[in-house]
Amino acid sequence: MNKHGIISLGEVIVDLIATDLSNTTFQRLLGGATVNVAVGVSRHGIPSYYLCKLGSDESSEFVKGQLTKEKVDLSFCSYDFNKEICSVYIHLNELGERYFHSYVNETPDEWITAEELDLEPFQKSKLFYFGSGTLFHPIARKTTEQAIHYAREENLKIAFDTNIRLKRWESENQCRETILSFVQKADIVKMTEDELLFLTETDTIETGLEHMAKLEIPYLFVTRGKDGAYAIHKNKIEHVPGIPVNAIDTTGAGDAFMAALLSRFHDNGVPNNEAELTEYTEFANKAGALSATKLGAL
Template sequence: MSKEGIISLGEAFVDLISADQTNTRYQQFLGGATVNVAVGASRLGIPSYYLCKLGTDTNSLFVADALKKENINIDYCVSSSEKKVCSVYIHLDEVGDRYFHKYVNETPDEWLTVDELEKELFHTGKIFYFSSGTLFNDKARKTTEQALTYAEESHMLVSFDANIRLKRWESEEKCRERVSSFMKRADLVKLTEDELLFLTETNTMEESLVKISNLNIPFLFITMGEEGACVLHDGKRINVPGIKVKAVDTTGAGDAFFAAILSRFHEKGVPVDDSQLKEYVQFANKIGAIATTKIGSL
């Protein structure tokens, strides 16, 4: 049987971005790193499945409708009358720059559970994708571990984005320990430059890449904003410069980058040489750059 599709496990958000500097009127957007990747992959023509728990509240209905409009399969999501989808408020400062203002989660213990996962789905998918957004909560972590086991048993490519948000963790030490342990089980990992330095507790890119190489991650992608990205593979580092654009909102650029990487691995397979790997990153840089030219993480 031919396997296809990217399965994303995570938590959906509603991003409420201020319409002006009074920070009293908001534009509503679909958000969340794993959602962004699922939508990005779908827009690039890859079958995408999203796994999460949704509620019956207004935000949940907005999320479900928006995902369907993006051709995301949500048949394997679970609905609960208790669940409230999280809201993230993004405000504008006096010079017009956006900043995180408030994160609202009314049901912090409502997550997809182990017994709510459909094992059969993993037999059909090609790539499994997750982030640390389901690792700081014990219930969500157990579900993630089970999903990861299903993916490994089904010989799926495993992809992981650290996407670290320290405010969600009880300590920096716990975050480093847990994120690093899951990175070891992934075939593809994406980090920002800051996340790389944080996880390795180093001060320079060179030092951090040496230290993280001990994890033996097959493909490690490091995004560096407008400077582009690099990939560490088979003991070699390949640098790929960024693409200059007039950025309006950088939120979600890294997610667009990773969606593009996953689309290339899905469509063309594991790169056969450094030249093909570089082409994958060049394509991802382009998609990430385009994502910054409009408001919203998508």
């Protein structure tokens, strides 16, 4: 069977961005790191499957419409009448700068469950991708473990973006320990420089990479914004410079990086040498840089 496609597992978030300084009217946009990657994968021309729980409220209909328009396959999502989509309110201050105002989740325990996961997309696809944004919740954590089990059974490459949001965790230790346990289940891992230092409890990137090397991650990518990224394979470290751009909004740049990187792994397989690994990282750097030249995570 010819396999094509990338599965993304996560949670959809609707960003409500204030349109003026009164902070009373809002523009509604799709949000969430795994959504950004699923859409990015689709825009690279790769079959993109998104796994989450959706409801029947207006926000769920908005999400379904937007993702369908982006050719993201929602056939294997689960549905529950009670589920309400999470919202993040972004307000404007007196200078017109955006800032996080509030996070609203009326159904915090409604997640796609391990029992609701369908094996079919894993039989069709080449890669499975997930982030840490839902791992704080035991139901979502169990679902992720089941998805990893299916991915291993079906010989998919497993990709993980640490993408840490500390406000969602009970403690720094719980966050660190959980994420490190999942890092060791993945073939491809992406993290920012700050996340590397947090996870390894170090204060320099060199020391952080030394600590992370002990986990023997097959392919590790550490992003540094405008300064490019490190690609690490078999303890060989390649620094790939960033692409200079006039950055307007860096939200979602890391997700654009990840989607581009996964598209290379999907289309070309694992890199066979340092030159190919560098080319994959250059391609991802370009995607991340270009995404920063326009407003919005997508």
